[in-house]
Amino acid sequence: MGRPRNFDADEALDRAVLVFWERGYDRTTLTDLCDAMGINRPSLYAAFGTKEELFERALDRYANGPQAYESAALGLPTAREVAEALLRGAAERQTGADTPHGCLAVLGATTHPDDESPVARALIAARSAGELAVRERLERAQREGDLPADADPAELAAYLRTVIYGLTVKAATGATREELDDVVDLALRVWPTSSSEWGMRTADGH
């Protein structure tokens, strides 16, 4: 009962995602959000709560929407395919013509680990969860014999995550998809293809 709201909450949240994605948390104002969502402030508060709470909802929706290619990538059969899908997916997603460049979870806020703000903690948690998921997928690959026994899933996951973060910053700086794909080509050469070659290349390390 009561007066029905005359906007679609999911659609409004999608608009909010785009605004945060483009401008980051700090530089986004409630006025920006209301304009983009087509509603006014009391409605925003009633439906989504505080700006911080709205950001966390947006982050969640981003993970399940634009960033869903990540979980899809983890479902691929081999570790090598997972790695390539993660990197190519990041390059493609972050240079889309119709979406802001870069990644909301990385560029959403300038955070440092000792920052106790809820926004910072939500972002750091989201990033850590992403890396952990990759690591667990690679550990499974190793158990399945899909990844050489002397490879280190944790290090590989950290490396993949590092490259993905780097792609984000490059995309935000204005890199094109082609440039990013070239970087992905190079980054994937690290991937261990066979146990012997992997060992050989490790042996002469410093």
Added chain:
Amino acid sequence: MGRPRNFDADEALDRAVLVFWERGYDRTTLTDLCDAMGINRPSLYAAFGTKEELFERALDRYANGPQAYESAALGLPTAREVAEALLRGAAERQTGADTPHGCLAVLGATTHPDDESPVARALIAARSAGELAVRERLERAQREGDLPADADPAELAAYLRTVIYGLTVKAATGATREELDDVVDLALRVWPTSSSEWGMRTADGH
């Protein structure tokens, strides 16, 4: 003549660098800066101008101070040494115990290429200049026979820059120096050591 200022401008600028480095441009207020610099607002304006202008001065000082390892790295004799020094230097610099984690030039502001603010343009210019310098160094290495002829200096420079950016985000998220060094170990395996191996690993690419 006139009353002499009772603070050291360079020292005050160093303090400003630390504040911007830790909090980023947007989250840093003039009150933060004045407190850290030990001066009050009119003195700050007289000595450094606007907050934006102060940030650009801080960025410049950062490049010539904490980030000076980059230009030092470019002076090393071989391309391989240059690459390793850049990555190790980034890992070390961005996880220092006495300095904020991450890189001022990357985390200083959430920017997008179509952002016309002076701060955004200064940051993007600084990043592009950094990558260009690496690329030119690698082109020289190739002329000197120090890098295989079939390697692509522009792609390698973009790759190095991407990994460095990624290290920055990981450092800001709380990664330790050891974790970053492991990533550097992996990242450096990409480096072309001899023309034949480089070609071999390229041939079966997709």
Added chain:
DNA sequence: CGACTTCTGTACTGGCCGGTACAATAAGCG
């Protein structure tokens, strides 16, 4: 129809922001 409940629109609040006016202060110089 009329009571009730929920949402919408306007207009506002206290607080913080970047930037500055102005008077007091501290030096050099004749």
Added chain:
DNA sequence: CGCTTATTGTACCGGCCAGTACAGAAGTCG
């Protein structure tokens, strides 16, 4: 010692921010 010049400290400005009070509007249910 005064005059000039530059910096300092205080106190303030308009503007924008996130968040909200309140009245009117739009539905449901008896």
